[in-house]
Amino acid sequence: MSDIDMIRAAAARLKGHARRTPLLSSPFLDQIAGRRIWVKPECLQHTGSFKYRGGYSAVSALDKRARGVLAFSSGNHAQGVALAAAQHCVPAVIIMPADAPSLKIANTHALGAEVVLYDRAAGESREDLGEALRTERNLTLIRPYDEPQVIAGQGTTGLEIAEDAAAMGIARADVLVCCGGGGLTSGIALALEADAPGLRARPCEPEGFDDTARSLSAGAIQRNAQPSGGLCDAIVTPQPGDITFPIMQRLCGPGLVVSDEEALHAMALAWGRLKLVAEPGGAVALAAALFRADQIEGDDVIVTISGGNVDAGMFQRALTSYGDLT
């Protein structure tokens, strides 16, 4: 199971490979939120999202006899695993839906992975396809979040937050985390428990896909009514993970929920005030800090921008609606 020792070991393996992202701020964002907002820009991470950390952690922990890795993903996990595998000279097979954005398929291929497409509409089972490939080629499956070494890799984000917060004298604050299956949230929560017990991780989700917030509230895993939809698809999963949920239940504060429009608004503010590119799902924690200030306590709040892999059309939509900052 994931624990702080596993996170520290992952940090040692990631050193010199994952980018050490800073905490950024803007007086203009502070003014909106009524407190200081500190932004951890994982959009600047290799492959444009925190997923590289988990991918690298998992690949670097492989048994030397492993013949290659396998992942299911339509986006950020695919690119993170692809790059990490290439850097370890380990073959990677990524199973992606044929209707995934063509840029994400092209990027994953360009990062050195073999991309195998399946037809969601025709009812092809990616699990059957994956199982056949896995046994045939002796591949190791890297799950996107319910995987101890992936959680450990994402948890290195929390070690850095704890270190930077201490250097700035921030002893107590909420740490808002963009949450899908809970890999990043649970990893950060474990790191903060060990290194910054006054900081508390809180999952942030889009409306309609607030399975983690409801699960924490109910004390048991709840599912989303719909499997996907909305603008924040990159972070939507059917329900919290079996490994991640107990960690979040033990350590996290209540979840925060924002609308798609608020996520777009936060994207435009990250663009204008921080000069950062966020994807809609990557902006939900910033949106919560800006627009759910009444549900947050303290003079400081720390937020993750989990990724920036967004297409031009969606980015322009955010700027058209919210890009006028005057």
Next chain:
Amino acid sequence: MSDIDMIRAAAARLKGHARRTPLLSSPFLDQIAGRRIWVKPECLQHTGSFKYRGGYSAVSALDKRARGVLAFSSGNHAQGVALAAAQHCVPAVIIMPADAPSLKIANTHALGAEVVLYDRAAGESREDLGEALRTERNLTLIRPYDEPQVIAGQGTTGLEIAEDAAAMGIARADVLVCCGGGGLTSGIALALEADAPGLRARPCEPEGFDDTARSLSAGAIQRNAQPSGGLCDAIVTPQPGDITFPIMQRLCGPGLVVSDEEALHAMALAWGRLKLVAEPGGAVALAAALFRADQIEGDDVIVTISGGNVDAGMFQRALTSYGDLT
């Protein structure tokens, strides 16, 4: 006059105030350029451009008896000086054209400066207005580039580049710098001369405003035919500075010139591949690395993104033209 000791002293004053920006990269950019591109993202600097470094250096070097500072600027220098002055509890008066973008006027005001507007169209002289304010209130003028302490502040960018290049084992490379009056270029050149003599600064400019490239080529200061125009206005000046030019003449390699369209293309690639927001003038060095590869030597090239203060309309124009990365 500016020298390496003045730059090191500025670096000591800026420590803990200016952001220590990293060097970022993307395999997708490397592929276009045919060599490794390392990007110094000064768009992530406070106020969204490197100008904060020079502003902070100058304000922090003020005589204690100074009653306040004065600057002429329609953009980035204004915001850099305004924030630096506010942090030193020194009053700042910024003289801006009444037709400057309303966001830049609003930002400068919000950062604590007194903004005095003048009417360019009616032929009001900003120099007369400034001189009257300066004597009346005993203010110290902070010039945007031809000012030793400003050059020293911008030069701290070069110290960081030298340090990071050494850590990565890069002993020889061109360092492409977005160049207007030459404050950043000359400051970086001085820092590299001292700390990384195998790295060579080269000014990058937009077509039609290549005064520095032509001045270096001619061996004497040349003026631009037009005072302003084009998309890269933020970095356009009539000619290189009297202090900056001799430094550039002694230390810099030949200038590089790109079109406005190439700057927009580089903006879109910085957006998609680095998740960074660049303004057109801030993207000319990246454009030169990408689209003037035949004029550059070596396996590595280092480029500055000097700023990210761009309005939504211009950013959307870049994405509409070049945002489809498939």
